[in-house]
Amino acid sequence: MNTDVIVRAEQVTKSFGDLQVLKGIDLEVSRGQVLCIIGPSGSGKSTFLRCINHLEKIDGGRLIVNGSLVGYREVGEKLYELPDRAVCSERANIGMVFQHFNLFAHKTALENVIEGPIQVKGTNKKKAIAQGLSLLERVGLAHRAHAYPRAMSGGQQQRVAIARALAMEPKLMLFDEPTSALDPELVGEVLDVMRDLARSGMTMVVVTHEMGFAREVADGIVFMDEGRVLESGSPTQLLGSPREERTKAFLGAVL
Amino acid sequence: MTPRLPAHVKETEHSVLENQTQTDPPPVAAPAPAKTYTVIPLRHPWRWITAALVLAVLGFVGKAFLAADIDYAVVLKYLTSAGILAGVRNTLVLLLASMGVGLVLGVLTAVMCQSPNPVLRWVGGGYVWLFRGTPLLVQLLIWFNLSIIFENFSIPGLFSIPMNTLMTPFVAALLGLGINEGAYISEIVRGGILSVDHGQREAASAIGMSRAKTMRRIVLPQAMRVIVPPLGNEFIACLKFTSLAYTISYSELLHSANKIYTANFKVIELLFTAALWYIALTTVFSLFQQLLEDRLSRGVPGARTGFLDRLRRNLSLRRAS
Numbered sequence: 001m002n003t004d005v006i007v008r009a010e011q012v013t014k015s016f017g018d019l020q021v022l023k024g025i026d027l028e029v030s031r032g033q034v035l036c037i038i039g040p041s042g043s044g045k046s047t048f049l050r051c052i053n054h055l056e057k058i059d060g061g062r063l064i065v066n067g068s069l070v071g072y073r074e075v076g077e078k079l080y081e082l083p084d085r086a087v088c089s090e091r092a093n094i095g096m097v098f099q100h101f102n103l104f105a106h107k108t109a110l111e112n113v114i115e116g117p118i119q120v121k122g123t124n125k126k127k128a129i130a131q132g133l134s135l136l137e138r139v140g141l142a143h144r145a146h147a148y149p150r151a152m153s154g155g156q157q158q159r160v161a162i163a164r165a166l167a168m169e170p171k172l173m174l175f176d177e178p179t180s181a182l183d184p185e186l187v188g189e190v191l192d193v194m195r196d197l198a199r200s201g202m203t204m205v206v207v208t209h210e211m212g213f214a215r216e217v218a219d220g221i222v223f224m225d226e227g228r229v230l231e232s233g234s235p236t237q238l239l240g241s242p243r244e245e246r247t248k249a250f251l252g253a254v255l
Numbered sequence: 256m257t258p259r260l261p262a263h264v265k266e267t268e269h270s271v272l273e274n275q276t277q278t279d280p281p282p283v284a285a286p287a288p289a290k291t292y293t294v295i296p297l298r299h300p301w302r303w304i305t306a307a308l309v310l311a312v313l314g315f316v317g318k319a320f321l322a323a324d325i326d327y328a329v330v331l332k333y334l335t336s337a338g339i340l341a342g343v344r345n346t347l348v349l350l351l352a353s354m355g356v357g358l359v360l361g362v363l364t365a366v367m368c369q370s371p372n373p374v375l376r377w378v379g380g381g382y383v384w385l386f387r388g389t390p391l392l393v394q395l396l397i398w399f400n401l402s403i404i405f406e407n408f409s410i411p412g413l414f415s416i417p418m419n420t421l422m423t424p425f426v427a428a429l430l431g432l433g434i435n436e437g438a439y440i441s442e443i444v445r446g447g448i449l450s451v452d453h454g455q456r457e458a459a460s461a462i463g464m465s466r467a468k469t470m471r472r473i474v475l476p477q478a479m480r481v482i483v484p485p486l487g488n489e490f491i492a493c494l495k496f497t498s499l500a501y502t503i504s505y506s507e508l509l510h511s512a513n514k515i516y517t518a519n520f521k522v523i524e525l526l527f528t529a530a531l532w533y534i535a536l537t538t539v540f541s542l543f544q545q546l547l548e549d550r551l552s553r554g555v556p557g558a559r560t561g562f563l564d565r566l567r568r569n570l571s572l573r574r575a576s
């Protein structure tokens with residue numbers, strides 16, 4: 001298998017009860033690539049992202065991340081479900097940034113960032129703090145290290161959340177509408193951090209409605225609709241001359 | 256400065272009015288000269304009548320108690336007698352020990368009820384159902400009388416002791432109160448856990464934290480703010496429930512009072528002495544609770560309740576027993 005493929009989805013399906021949310025997703029993300037997922041609300045973008053780090057279990061198809069099946073071990077013809085511990089260690093290699101930040105409310109910015117390294121990776125505290133401070137500096141928040149989430153703006157919180165994810169030194173970063181909950185004037189600061197991250201060679205899957213960002217940063221864009229990848233291509237192709245009517249209508253509405 | 260202000264204001268008002276009348280005829284009718292009104296507040300005769308009635312009843316009851324054959328000097332004298340003080344001490348020991356047992360059981364049960372293992376959820380739910388669904392007094396009596404059906408408490412091959420030796424009044428009271436408290440506390444803790452935003456758990460999972468660690472490091476610390484106030488109420492309720500241990504002759508406060516009055520026949524006096532102690536303790540604990548809550552709710556707006564409200568809540572009966 002090509003080790004440069006970080007995410008490979010083959011006919012991934014997922015249902016919540018009777019509602020089939022993912023109806024066979026196929027896509028691939030290579031190392032260092034930025035893939036943007038766009039699509040109307042309810043099309044299954046978040047669900048797919050959550051499947052990648054096993055916050056949701058898939059019902060069918062194959063999902064391979066970092067060279068191994070998500071949540072299963074394949075032996076011959078059989079799939080063995082992984083124990084929680086193994087799932088946790090797989091997740092530790094995947095960073096995730098949420099729409100609503102989800103910073104630990106009872107911890108300061110720095111404590112948020114060092115929680116994973118200390119508790120999950122077993123890094124010693126001194127080293128974790130040094131690394132945490134340099135990550136906070138990287139997202140421009142060294143001066144807010146000891147502030148609680150409540151006392152920070154949305155943009156600052158989201159940047160801390162990115163630093164928290166990076167602290168685990170992930171091989172892949174997932175972003176679920178990272179700027180959708182932000183006031184317009186705060187969107188830029190978060191996108192700047194993400195742009196830098198992309199330049200540094202991080203593999204990223206980004207669900208977003210920021211078409212400007214997608215056009216500039218993405219290596220590929222997929223348009224999802226009703227649980228399927230309806231169309232995919234390079235930013236210029238997909239945003240400039242979409243093939244499908246649904247894509248055109250969607251882009252017409254958001255651009 | 257302050258007393259002059261109204262005059263000043265009036266002056267300007269005047270000048271404005273004058274200005275208006277002096278300039279060209281106003282397009283509409285000139286403003287009517289300012290009328291002075293006498294404000295007559297709504298009268299509340301019924302408030303007076305009810306107040307008078309209530310006071311009359313209170314006076315009547317008070318007078319009856321004063322006239323009754325109660326030796327108030329005895330009430331006060333026994334307040335610090337050795338027997339009563341020992342009772343107070345035993346009450347506090349039982350209270351702390353049962354709250355300790357209750358806390359451990361409560362947190363365990365609340366976490367069990369969140370478990371993906373259905374058997375654990377069932378057992379947790381069943382425990383809460385059973386112990387909240389039966390009166391504490393009945394539970395106490397069952398624990399105390401367990402020796403009737405089990406002669407020995409034994410783990411085969413390890414040890415065996417006669418149930419009579421094991422189940423002293425203290426142990427029976429501790430088990431009864433502690434296990435009962437555990438059921439109530441688990442509901443409080445469960446509420447606290449549910450109050451923590453689901454996103455917090457998801458974020459913890461996303462950095463690879465195990466379920467147990469997430470609970471301990473992320474969820475429970477945040478649940479504390481919601482858990483502590485009702486836990487304080489529980490503590491105070493438990494203080495009052497320790498008096499039920501009297502029925503299984505554990506020598507707590509009420510039992511000590513009982514021992515004294517069966518000897519000297521000053522029944523009401525000693526019951527009053529005990530009551531005074533109980534109300535003093537609940538009041539002190541309510542104060543502590545207030546301080547603790549104020550600390551926890553720092554920076555959280557609209558979370559404060561007055562001391563009197565809390566006291567009222569604590570002194571009212573929480574549940575039938």
Ligand SMILES: Nc1ncnc2c1ncn2[C@@H]1O[C@H](COP(=O)(O)OP(=O)(O)OP(=O)(O)O)[C@@H](O)[C@H]1O
Pocket residue numbers: 016021039040041042043044045046047048
């Ligand atoms: N835990 C769940 N249980 C039941 N249904 C769910 C659950 N999560 C998502 N869904 C449903 O799955 C569908 C897809 O949801 P999803 O959040 O993936 O959409 P989305 O593309 O991210 O939309 P949005 O742009 O609004 O975030 C929706 O109809 C949603 O109601």
Ligand SMILES: [Mg+2]
Pocket residue numbers: 045046047176177
């Ligand atoms: Mg979504």
